[in-house]
Each structure stands twice: as C-alpha cells, then as structure tokens.
Amino acid sequence: MDRKIVxxxxxxxxxxxxxxxxxxxxxxxxxxxxxxxxxxxxALVGLVSDYSVRALFxxxxxxxxxxxxxxxxxxxxxxxxxxxxxxxxxxxxxxxxSGAGPADFEQVLDEWHAGEAxxxxxxxxxxxxxxxxxxxxxxxxxxEVVVSRGERSRVIRLDVDIDGVMLTEYNADGLIVATPTGxxxxxxxxxxxxxxxxxxxxxxxxxxPHVLTNRSVIVNERxxxxxxxxxxxxxxxxxxxxxxxxxxxxxxxxxIRRSKQALRLVFPSRLPFFEVLRQKLxxxxxxx
Numbered sequence: 001m002d003r004k005i006v007x008x009x010x011x012x013x014x015x016x017x018x019x020x021x022x023x024x025x026x027x028x029x030x031x032x033x034x035x036x037x038x039x040x041x042x043a044l045v046g047l048v049s050d051y052s053v054r055a056l057f058x059x060x061x062x063x064x065x066x067x068x069x070x071x072x073x074x075x076x077x078x079x080x081x082x083x084x085x086x087x088x089x090x091x092x093x094x095x096x097x098s099g100a101g102p103a104d105f106e107q108v109l110d111e112w113h114a115g116e117a118x119x120x121x122x123x124x125x126x127x128x129x130x131x132x133x134x135x136x137x138x139x140x141x142x143x144e145v146v147v148s149r150g151e152r153s154r155v156i157r158l159d160v161d162i163d164g165v166m167l168t169e170y171n172a173d174g175l176i177v178a179t180p181t182g183x184x185x186x187x188x189x190x191x192x193x194x195x196x197x198x199x200x201x202x203x204x205x206x207x208x209p210h211v212l213t214n215r216s217v218i219v220n221e222r223x224x225x226x227x228x229x230x231x232x233x234x235x236x237x238x239x240x241x242x243x244x245x246x247x248x249x250x251x252x253x254x255x256i257r258r259s260k261q262a263l264r265l266v267f268p269s270r271l272p273f274f275e276v277l278r279q280k281l282x283x284x285x286x287x288x
Contacts, residue, residue, distance in 0.1 A: 011067030068092020
C-alpha cells in the first residue's frame with residue numbers, strides 16, 4: 001500500500017454522488033495525492049477504471065468511501081486485509097461510521113494530510129460455521145453477527161456458550177453478537193447498550209426473547225462465543241453486517257471470535273466518540 005495513493009469508492013444511488021466524487025478528487029489532487037477510483041465510481045464521472053474494491057484496498061494507503069454506513073460496510077466486506085485507513089463521507093442518514101459530511105470533508109482531508117486526524121481502531125468479528133464437526137463457512141463482520149428465525153413464524157432455540165461454559169438457552173426471534181462499532185446499530189434497536197470503540201468487549205443481545213429476564217450480556221473480546229441451533233430448528237439464518245443470509249441446518253455450530261485483523265476509521269481530531277454519539281442520537285440533555 002502506498003500512502004500517496006488514495007482510493008475512492010462511492011455509492012452511485014445517492015443524490016449528487018457524481019458531483020461529490022468530483023469535489024473529493026479535486027481536493028485530493030490539490031493535496032498532491034494520486035487518486036484511483038473503483039469501476040463503478042469511475043463510471044459515475046465518465047471515467048474508466050479496472051480497479052475492483054479489493055484491488056483498491058491492496059494498492060492504496062488511504063480510502064475514502066462516499067455514502068452511508070451500509071456503503072462503508074459493503075466496502076469493508078469486498079476489500080482485503082490488512083486494510084488501509086478509511087474516511088467515510090456521509091451522504092446517508094445517521095452515519096456513525098463516517099468522519100465527515102459533504103460540507104466539511106475538505107477540513108478532515110486537510111487534517112489527514114497533516115497527520116492530525118484521529119485514527120479510531122475498530123475490532124472485527126471472525127465467524128466460523130461448523131457442520132458435522134467440519135468447517136462449512138467462514139466470514140468476517142465489523143458491526144454484528146445475527147442468527148435469526150428467517151421465514152419461520154415462531155421463535156428459535158439457540159444454545160450459547162462463552163469460553164466453553166454454558167450461558168443459557170435462548171428462545172427468541174434471534175440473537176445478535178455485536179462489536180462496539182455495531183453496538184449503535186441493530187443491537188441498540190434490540191435494547192442493547194452502547195459500547196465505546198475502545199472498550200475491549202462484545203455484546204450478546206437477544207431479539208424479542210420469550211423469557212423476559214434474558215437481557216444483553218457483555219463479554220470480553222478475547223472470549224469465544226459459540227451458538228448452536230437446536231434440533232428441529234431448520235430455517236434459521238446467519239447474517240453478517242446485513243449481507244444476504246446464510247441458511248443454517250439444525251445442529252450447526254457458530255463460533256465467533258475477535259478477528260486478528262482490525263479496521264482504522266478516520267475522524268476529525270476534535271470529534272471524539274461521545275461527541276459523535278451525542279450528535280447522531282440527538283441527545284440534548286434537556287428534559288423538554
């Protein structure tokens with residue numbers, strides 16, 4: 001990876017995406033950086049590129065992603081590791097993973113150019129599905145791993161162990177295992193806590209549990225979390241970061257650990273996590 005080379009990945013379905021790509025290219029050129037675009041982003045501005053997202057990750061020392069959190073998650077999924085630092089420019093809704101918006105990205109790029117921007121290291125989840133004792137499927141997630149009932153109209157039964165010790169048997173619509181980064185996503189909607197990015201933990205949150213005392217459990221990120229679907233549980237699905245689901249068979253064992261790889265997100269130096277949280281969730285501190 002060459003730090004002088006910057007890759008751009010854009011969500012072309014967002015309003016004014018092409019104009020924003022041109023503005024970012026112009027700013028990076030002013031900073032004397034070589035700019036590469038992936039194939040679809042290049043097409044937005046009438047250019048041709050042979051670079052896939054994976055190729056950009058391998059070639060570039062810095063990547064700018066234009067879109068919402070979903071765009072950034074998709075880029076991380078398609079990219080290679082070790083990954084370069086990523087700056088998200090939010091053109092979506094909340095944008096928890098984004099360090100800039102269309103109005104202020106130039107200042108953030110100036111900070112990055114000067115070596116003053118904040119690099120926030122984020123843990124990833126490594127996921128392995130074992131079927132009949134053999135590895136059947138592997139994946140990686142930045143936000144969360146979700147085991148859900150799929151198209152079933154009733155709850156599913158999931159046995160959960162933490163470091164080889166049984167936690168409980170969940171009867172629920174599903175289960176979420178989230179990183180601190182993902183704690184502000186689906187897990188938060190399901191009643192889970194907000195975790196600081198550097199907290200060193202994961203959170204296990206049931207989705208609509210049948211037993212009301214089943215609540216979120218915080219575990220050390222060095223732990224191994226095992227989830228097994230019970231007998232007669234056909235139809236359950238495994239989803240990572242909102243991607244297309246993987247159908248599970250009864251008895252499949254899902255092993256979740258912290259990945260050996262991590263991701264670095266770029267934020268303004270004067271925008272710590274709790275300030276981002278307050279802004280995005282519109283916490284005013286006022287009672288009215």
